Amino acid sequence: MYQGQNPASSRLDIKNLQWLRVDKTKFGNIAEYIKSHNDIAITDISFRSDNSGNIPFNYVSFQARNNSAYNYWGVDLHLTLTSGARLLGVNKYQMTKFMSEQSQNVEIFWSGSLSGGQISIKPSINVFDQQNYISFDLGPGQLK
Numbered sequence: 119m120y121q122g123q124n125p126a127s128s129r130l131d132i133k134n135l136q137w138l139r140v141d142k143t144k145f146g147n148i149a150e151y152i153k154s155h156n157d158i159a160i161t162d163i164s165f166r167s168d169n170s171g172n173i174p175f176n177y178v179s180f181q182a183r184n185n186s187a188y189n190y191w192g193v194d195l196h197l198t199l200t201s202g203a204r205l206l207g208v209n210k211y212q213m214t215k216f217m218s219e220q221s222q223n224v225e226i227f228w229s230g231s232l233s234g235g236q237i238s239i240k241p242s243i244n245v246f247d248q249q250n251y252i253s254f255d256l257g258p259g260q261l262k
Contacts, residue, residue, distance in 0.1 A: 140246060151245065157186040158193060158216075158241035165199075165237050176228040178237055182213060183221040189252035190216045194242040197226070199235040206235045215252065 145151045163180040178197060184190070193216045199207040211226050244250060 138246075145246075155186055155188055155245035156241060156243050157184070158243075159183045159185055160195075160239045160241070163237050163239060165235075167231075169231065173229060174231045176230065177225055178209075178228055178239075179223070179225040180239060181221055181223050182216075182241075184216050184218055187218050189218050189254065190243060191250050191252055192216075195224075196240045196242055197228075198238045198240075200238065201235040217252070 140148060142148065159182070161181050161183070163178070166177050168175045168177070182193075182195070184193075191214065193213045195211045195213065197207075197209040197211065198205065199209075207228065207230060209226065209228055211224065213222060213224070216222070
């Protein structure tokens with residue numbers, strides 16, 4: 119909740135980090151595999167502020183399109199607002215049931231006084247997590 123003051127300092131603690139080896143024989147060229155599975159286009163980014171009340175509100179809207187050939191249960195989007203080299207804000211949004219070739223218009227509410235910056239939106243998918251893929255339903259009579 120917005121308290122009206124910026125923190126004097128912050129700290130990031132990363133806990134329970136686990137590294138797993140990726141089997142090249144299963145995935146082939148890893149860079150190409152990641153690129154083809156993480157083909158999410160973000161366009162038409164718009165940012166607007168509403169400071170008319172006691173608590174300032176901001177709205178970020180954009181269009182996300184899954185250009186990959188894969189359906190996902192969840193796709194994380196990491197949003198950053200910067201002004202030059204200065205980080206003004208960070209936010210995260212998760213798109214659910216994001217199907218191949220699907221486009222979604224997204225609007226995110228973001229509290230705080232955040233005007234005057236540049237928005238960046240980066241998709242993040244664990245492409246090695248087979249539980250995140252939605253199987254294609256080819257209908258009756260189709261080989262699966």
